[in-house]
Amino acid sequence: MKSPLSRRNFIKGGLAGTVAATLLKEKKSQAADFEGYPQGMGVLVDLTRCVGCRSCEAACNQEQKLPPPEKPFNDFSVFDEIEHGQKRRTDETRYTVVNRYDIPGQDHPLFRKIQCNHCQEPACLTSCFVNAYTKTPEGAVIYNAKVCVGCRTCMIACPFYIPTFKYSSAFNPRIMKCVFCYDTRLKDGKPPACVEACPQEALTFGRRSELIKIGQQRIRETPGKYEEHIYGEHEVGGTAWMYLSSVPFDKVGFDTHVPKEPILNLVKDFLGIVPMVLTIWPALFAGFHLLATRKDWLKGKTEDEHEEE
Amino acid sequence: MRTELLTRKKIVHTALALALGGVLLWVGPGRAMDAADAPETVEIDSLAKLYSGVHFDHAMHTDIASCGQCHHHTTGDKVTDPNCIRCHANSGEADIVSCRDCHSRDRFSREDLSRLSNPLLYHIDKPGLKGAYHLNCVGCHEKMGGPTGCEDCHGMTEAGERMFHTGKHAPAPTPAGGRSGH
Structure with a gap:
C-alpha cells in the first residue's frame, strides 16, 4: 500500500527542517554579537560645558540646507516653548535642538542638545524592510530617500524619537534626521558642523573608543562634578553620540529606562523563528492534515475500488 | 670676482641676521615673568569668522587674576589643581605662554585626532x-559675575548674522499662531 506521505518521510522532513531552523538561528545570533565598527567616530556631549548659545542649531541649519527658522538662532525665548506638553524636539525643519533644564537647587540651568545618537546597532535600520538605513564604518546612520516607502516604522522603532517625517511631501516620502554630516564632512574625516561651531567644546568629536576614555578621565579627575556614567556607552547596545552630565540623567530629559542591549536583541528570537515558521509549518501542518484524513481517504479509495468492481 | 663677492656678502648678512636673532630670542636663565612684562592688551582675532575678534584688556585682567589662572603652569606660578600637581609641581616657567602655541586651532582635524x-x-x-x-573666559566670568553673553565680548559679523538668521537676515515675522501643527 502506498500512502502519499509515509511516516518515515514525515520524520525525515521534520528533522531536516529543525536542522535548517537551528542553522538559520545561529546566523542571526552572530549578527547580534556585532559590537559596532572599531574605527567608528562619535561625539561626547558634556552638558556641564554647554551654555545654550544655539550655535550648533544654526550651523546644522546652514550645513544641511534646512528651511529658515521661525525665530533667529540667537533668540533664546525658544527655550520656553512647550508643544504638546513637551520641550522642543527634532522635526522636518531641524535635525538638532537644544533645550534648557532648570535644576532645583542649582543656580544655573543645564542645556541638552538632541539629535540622532547614531546607535551602534540602530533600531531604525533593523525595522526598515526596504533597507533605507545604513550604519557606515565611520559611525553615521545614514538614510536613502530613494528606496524609502514612507511607512514610518523607523519613527516608532527609534528609542530616542529622532526620525521625523516630512509631512509636506507625503507622496515623495522623506524621513528627516541628523546624518552626522556624512556626505559633506564625516566621510572626509571632518567633524560635523555642530561640533565645529560649538565655542565651548561641549561637543568633542573623535573615535568612539577614545571618547569613552576621555569621558572616564573627566569623571575620574574632577570628583563630584559628574554623574559616574557615560550615557550612550551601553544604552541600546551603545551609541556613537554619548553624554556626560552633572545631574542624574533623568533630570535632563534622558530616558534612563532604555535597555542596555540593542533593540535588535529584543526581537531577534522572534525574527529567528520567522524562517522556521515559513518553511516548516506548511509541511508540518499539511502532514498532520493528511495523517488525520488518511482513514477517510483510504475509505474513499476502497469504496471507489468496490464501485469499480 | 663678482660671484665671490656676492658669496662673501651673503655670509656677512647671514651672520648678522643670526646674531640679531640670537639677541632677540635669547632667554636668560631664571627669568621671572611678572604681570608687568605682559602686554597691556591682546587682540584675540585669529579665529574670527562669525564674530569679530576680542579686544582683550590683559592689564585689567592681571589685576584681578593671577597669571596661572589662565596660563596654567607656563608662567612659573605654582599650580594648585591636584591633577596638574602630579607632574607640574616644580615646572618652571615655560618658553611658550600664549594660548595658541599649545591649543590647536585645527581641533578635530585628522592630524589633531x-x-x-x-x-x-x-x-x-x-x-x-x-x-x-x-x-x-566664560568659566571664570560665570564665577566672577563677568559678562557671559556672546555679544558682550565680540560683535556678530555679516557671516554670523547669515548663519544665525538674525539682524538683516532675520526671518520675516510669521502671522499670529506661530508654528503650524503638522
Missing part, C-alpha cells in the same frame, strides 16, 4: 584654541 590618540599621551583631552578661550 591622530596626535591625541598617542597611547603614551596624558593630555588626551586638551581643548582646541576656540574651546580653550571660551572655557577659560
Whole structure:
C-alpha cells in the first residue's frame, strides 16, 4: 500500500527542517554579537560645558540646507516653548535642538542638545524592510530617500524619537534626521558642523573608543562634578553620540529606562523563528492534515475500488 | 670676482641676521615673568569668522587674576589643581605662554585626532584654541559675575548674522499662531 506521505518521510522532513531552523538561528545570533565598527567616530556631549548659545542649531541649519527658522538662532525665548506638553524636539525643519533644564537647587540651568545618537546597532535600520538605513564604518546612520516607502516604522522603532517625517511631501516620502554630516564632512574625516561651531567644546568629536576614555578621565579627575556614567556607552547596545552630565540623567530629559542591549536583541528570537515558521509549518501542518484524513481517504479509495468492481 | 663677492656678502648678512636673532630670542636663565612684562592688551582675532575678534584688556585682567589662572603652569606660578600637581609641581616657567602655541586651532582635524590618540599621551583631552578661550573666559566670568553673553565680548559679523538668521537676515515675522501643527 502506498500512502502519499509515509511516516518515515514525515520524520525525515521534520528533522531536516529543525536542522535548517537551528542553522538559520545561529546566523542571526552572530549578527547580534556585532559590537559596532572599531574605527567608528562619535561625539561626547558634556552638558556641564554647554551654555545654550544655539550655535550648533544654526550651523546644522546652514550645513544641511534646512528651511529658515521661525525665530533667529540667537533668540533664546525658544527655550520656553512647550508643544504638546513637551520641550522642543527634532522635526522636518531641524535635525538638532537644544533645550534648557532648570535644576532645583542649582543656580544655573543645564542645556541638552538632541539629535540622532547614531546607535551602534540602530533600531531604525533593523525595522526598515526596504533597507533605507545604513550604519557606515565611520559611525553615521545614514538614510536613502530613494528606496524609502514612507511607512514610518523607523519613527516608532527609534528609542530616542529622532526620525521625523516630512509631512509636506507625503507622496515623495522623506524621513528627516541628523546624518552626522556624512556626505559633506564625516566621510572626509571632518567633524560635523555642530561640533565645529560649538565655542565651548561641549561637543568633542573623535573615535568612539577614545571618547569613552576621555569621558572616564573627566569623571575620574574632577570628583563630584559628574554623574559616574557615560550615557550612550551601553544604552541600546551603545551609541556613537554619548553624554556626560552633572545631574542624574533623568533630570535632563534622558530616558534612563532604555535597555542596555540593542533593540535588535529584543526581537531577534522572534525574527529567528520567522524562517522556521515559513518553511516548516506548511509541511508540518499539511502532514498532520493528511495523517488525520488518511482513514477517510483510504475509505474513499476502497469504496471507489468496490464501485469499480 | 663678482660671484665671490656676492658669496662673501651673503655670509656677512647671514651672520648678522643670526646674531640679531640670537639677541632677540635669547632667554636668560631664571627669568621671572611678572604681570608687568605682559602686554597691556591682546587682540584675540585669529579665529574670527562669525564674530569679530576680542579686544582683550590683559592689564585689567592681571589685576584681578593671577597669571596661572589662565596660563596654567607656563608662567612659573605654582599650580594648585591636584591633577596638574602630579607632574607640574616644580615646572618652571615655560618658553611658550600664549594660548595658541599649545591649543590647536585645527581641533578635530585628522592630524589633531591622530596626535591625541598617542597611547603614551596624558593630555588626551586638551581643548582646541576656540574651546580653550571660551572655557577659560566664560568659566571664570560665570564665577566672577563677568559678562557671559556672546555679544558682550565680540560683535556678530555679516557671516554670523547669515548663519544665525538674525539682524538683516532675520526671518520675516510669521502671522499670529506661530508654528503650524503638522
